């Protein structure tokens with residue numbers, strides 16, 4: 001994951017120290033991009049241990065179940081959304097709610113994923129393959145406005161590529177999750193549409209390292225990255241909505257020891 005380590009180095013070298021909403025303080029750059037060729041392996045950070053169990057459950061929760069109810073994550077031992085729940089234990093009308101049930105003007109619910117799969121199959125070269133969680137009219141109904149807020153999908157030579165726009169990226173905690181999440185999602189969509197995988201393009205608007213993560217980031221930069229793991233998807237799964245945790249496995253994940261860091265709320 002040289003791309004990720006180079007990204008960290010650029011933020012350390014060029015980043016500007018700024019106050020931020022959480023009160024912690026960050027150094028940040030704007031508009032940097034990483035590109036991962038998904039044929040070279042599954043992009044997972046190897047210079048610390050990534051909790052893949054959490055990544056896969058978060059992905060199933062947002063994109064397959066289309067849920068905003070944090071109980072699903074908690075029942076599966078995933079704690080990463082605990083600080084952003086409302087009185088109903090949901091994240092409000094964020095992410096899954098928009099991806100799978102955007103409210104239409106006549107009260108109907110629009111399933112963006114179903115539409116995307118239909119369009120990838122029937123009109124693969126369309127320039128309108130977009131999924132977005134940035135529902136301007138409902139931002140106030142979300143506990144946190146979506147960070148990974150838009151993707152565009154592109155088919156060429158029988159391969160599916162994804163470009164992700166992330167408006168805000170916590171480089172030490174959130175971004176490693178986001179990279180692997182969208183890489184696996186690209187594989188899942190390619191799987192059910194009979195395509196191979198191309199590249200993941202990851203653009204980050206405000207890309208920041210919280211000042212209380214600087215030591216952790218420096219430690220990672222002293223570590224030599226390991227080869228990338230591979231992804232196995234159950235070949236029997238034919239429909240996107242049938243994917244379950246057991247159908248998604250990351251094989252041969254070699255990593256350095258975990259590194260802890262506090263999340264800024």
Ligand SMILES: Nc1nc(=O)c2c([nH]1)NC[C@@H]1CN(c3ccc(C(=O)N[C@@H](CCC(=O)O)C(=O)O)cc3)CN21
Nearest residue numbers: 051054079080081170173174175177259260263264265
């Ligand atoms: N400041 C901040 N950074 C984020 O990355 C972030 C937010 N806020 N708010 C909403 C979600 C929640 N996300 C999170 C929250 C916590 C971890 C975290 O603590 N990760 C640890 C433990 C992982 C685990 O136990 O599963 C890690 O070592 O990666 C990661 C992503 C990503 N998002």
Ligand SMILES: O=c1ccn([C@H]2C[C@H](O)[C@@H](COP(=O)(O)O)O2)c(=O)[nH]1
Nearest residue numbers: 021145147148168169170174175178
């Ligand atoms: O998937 C995610 C979700 C959140 N983040 C980070 C980015 C920021 O550090 C915070 C959100 O704060 P804002 O003030 O709303 O930008 O969460 C992430 O990296 N990945």
